[in-house]
Amino acid sequence: MNNGETSRQNEDAQAENPWDILTDVPQNDGETDEKTRQFKKLEELLPIFNAENVGIYGHGTGSTGDSHEVVDSIFEDGLRAYESPGSQVSEDRDPDEPIGDTDLFSTSVCLHSTEGGKQIDLSSFRESLDHWPHRESRNVVLFRLPFEYFNVSPIHSERDLPFFVKKRDKYGQMRYYIDSRLIIGSYDAQTGLVEMNDAFEEQPSDELKADLSARLEEAHRATVERANSLDNEPLFGFRPVESGQTPSEDLPIDPNAPIDEEWVE
Secondary structure, three states, rough: HHHHHHHHHHHHHHHHHEEEEEEEEEEOOOOOEEEEEEEEHHHHHHHHHHOOEEEEEEEEOOOOOHHHHHHHHHHHOEEEOOOOOOHOOOOOOOOOOOEEEHHHOOOOOEEEEEEEHHHOOOOHHHHHHOOOOOOOOOOOEEHHHHHEHHOOOOOHHHHHHHEEEEEOOOOOOOOEEOOHHEEEEEEOOOEEEEEEEEOOHHHHHHHHHHHHHHHHHHHHHHHHHHHHHOOOOOOOOOOOOOOOOOOOOOOOOOOOOOOOOOOOO
C-alpha cells in the first residue's frame, strides 16, 4: 500500500470515527502491517474509572517510551516490574527465578480510588497526567486494580503480587509483569487521548477472576509462611482482602489456621 492510499484510508477512518486511527506498524522484516488503534477521551472512560471498589494507577513510560512500539509491547506482554540495576548485571541469576519488584509503588502512582463510592475528579486527574513528574513522560500507562484481590501484608511486594503474571522475556529470563488484562490503555499528554488496550477487560471475565484468585491464594500462603518463619514465633497472620475492603485494612487472624476458602471465586 502506498502513502497516498494510506492517507486516504486514514481520512476515511477518522471521518467515520475520529478516535479510530489507522496506522502502519513496522514489522521485523521491514514491511508494514495495518493496525487500527482506538483512542478515547477521558470523559468516555468514566464508567471504567468509577467502577466499584477499584484503584486507577499510572506508570509513566519516560522520555524514551513515546513510540507505538513501546506501548504495543506493554499491551501485549503487560507492564514489566521494575528491575534494580544490581539484578540487571548479575551473571549468575537463575533464568527460572522470576525477577522484578512487585511493589506497585516502585514505579506507579495511585491516581484515583473508588473506595466509599468516591467519583473521579477528572480535572485533577487530567492535570496529573499532563504534568507527569517522572522523566518527562509523554505517555502514561493506566491500569485498574480491584481492591478485593490485594493480599493483606505490611510488605508491598507481597501485597501487590496477585496482579503480576510470570513470563519469559526475549532473552529467556522469567520476569514479573502486571497482567495485561488489567491495563486500560496509554494516555498521551500531547493529544489528551487514551490509546485503548484491546486486551483490557472492563468487565472481568471468569478466567481473569480465577487467575487473580489463584495468585491471591499463593501470595497469602507465602505471607503466612514468612510470618511463621520469624524465629518460629508468628508476629501476625493475614487473610486476603474481602469484597468491599481496601488494602489498608489489616485483618489479624491465627496464622496457623487453614485458609478460609469462601473468598475464592
